Amino acid sequence: MSASRTHRWKAVALATAAVLAGLTTPALTATPAAATTTSYDSTYYKNAVGKSGTALKSSLHTIISNQTKLSYSALWNALKNTDQDPDNSNNVILLYSGVSRSKSLSGGSVGDWNREHVWAKSHGDFGTSTGPGTDLHHIRPADVQVNSIRGNKDFDNGGSSFTNSGGSLTDSDSFEPRDEVKGDVARMILYMAVRYEGGDGWPDLEPNDWVSNGSDPYMGRLSVLKQWNDEDPPDAFEEHRNQVVYDSYQHNRNPFIDHPEWVDAIW
Ligand SMILES: [Ca+2]
């Protein structure tokens, strides 16, 4: 699958021309994600295309809930595939650190990588039973100590660096991923919000604009996640990962990687 970004670039060019012509003032935030087209629009997303708001969210929920579910133990081998370093097939890329580390160093000791729930599993207390706690779309390899530093903090801007941070920051109540994965994190969180709507005995996960959500089934901060989605559009690694999850494991897609503009269409 190769998503066409033609419309995005056209929109950027038009916006730039308007600024140069003095017709508008430059926006203080990143250009909102423009409409994209993908090869899945006439098939997988057929019932969602053209909708917005709760109608779009509801259609996407139905589409992406048709999913094969993995066990928690199956995630180890899946992550070695989905998050493989494109330049070294022996390694995976660690989400927050940006470090390439040997696949063989999977485990729980210092220097290992383990299974990070980007939607912290305590936010809704869904644990690691087959379900949201094993959903490959939001589970990524992370350095064991960095995973612990992130803990169950909500996402927001600000904080200080730490060992193996790779540019990520944290303070007492929030975590800011490095710039290269800010959009990835936003799209993972919002995927979870659409996929889990209170069915199957799982909580209804939703974003809000707070930090310190604790064990409530919420994750913040939505305004920041929306900005990160605009600032860091999907790249080849993220799109490839979405395809591997779809083709080889869960057979469902993260709609916000295919259509980042659907973030603003819903929220
Ligand atoms: Ca904070």
Ligand SMILES: [Ca+2]
């Ligand atoms: Ca990215």
Ligand SMILES: [Ca+2]
């Ligand atoms: Ca939800």
